[in-house]
Amino acid sequence: MGTWGTGSFDNDSAADFIKEVVEDGVVALREALEIVLDPDLEYVEVEEGSRAMAAAEIIAALTSGDHRNITDDDLLSWVEEADAKSVTGQREQALDAVDRVLGPDSELPELWEDSDDLREWQRDVQRLRSSLT
Template sequence: MIGHAGFGHVRGSAALSTEWGRPGGGLRLRPSAKARPALTVTAMSVAGARILAQLHEEGICMGTWGTGPFDNDAAADFADALDDAEPEEREALIRGVLTRTVNATGWLIEEQEAVAAAALVAAQCPGGDLVDTADGPEEPMPVFSDDLRELADKALARIMSDETGSASNWVDPENGKQWQAGLNRLRAVLAPPERSIPLFDVGP
């Protein structure tokens, strides 16, 4: 599934989104964590219903608008939560979502948040790409503990091994390949460097 650029998450305001192909999928309102007014859908015009039906038929999910780590509502909400947290609490939020994903059994309910968290950890590793504040958190991240690097890699490995997760839910196979390639790039950066074993000079 891939989202439409014009219907994605709007930072700081309410955004209408749909999630098709997931348990309980359907029309729902997902307001930003920074502004969550009480919104309900009581009626929909015939034209609006036809538009949503066409989006569904074409495999478009308004909650996902790209293949990057923060190109979906769940990751954008996670970025909002990090921004709202105190600076000393941000590493704990990232550690928590990564740990729960590694230890999860069954449906990975924080899959997208874990990918976003892993991208933030990778950004602090040699060769890692910086996360654009237009997509990810606007507030600076603390210098993460070294062990988060391996934890993030394990979380991505868990996600990529999930046969019922995002890896298999993309309507356009090319988008799925781009998403998997992005995770592979993150894992290549996160993978701890191989330790060289010193050789002893045994002499003749």
């Protein structure tokens, strides 16, 4: 996992996903959530989990108006111009996706479990969950 920090955007998968969101908009957000929420998906791989966490972070920023966790300039511009109403219905879906990524059939928590930064990552994830409720 190409990770450089504990935040939702601090990994290679999320960095690639940001480009997709800037290009494709809300469709990219919806697809990232739908992949991890697919009932036929038995195990959430790290790439899908990271993308879903980034999508949830973007939805939280759009619906709350709090953009301070958006660190990429292009994404920040997109978020500032996007219509928050376009993702209002996805807030609960984003929370469900975060919960699925944190669940027992997911690679991302397994990878963080062995990290010295586990507690910091858990705090960031809890902040994200709280912002979606």
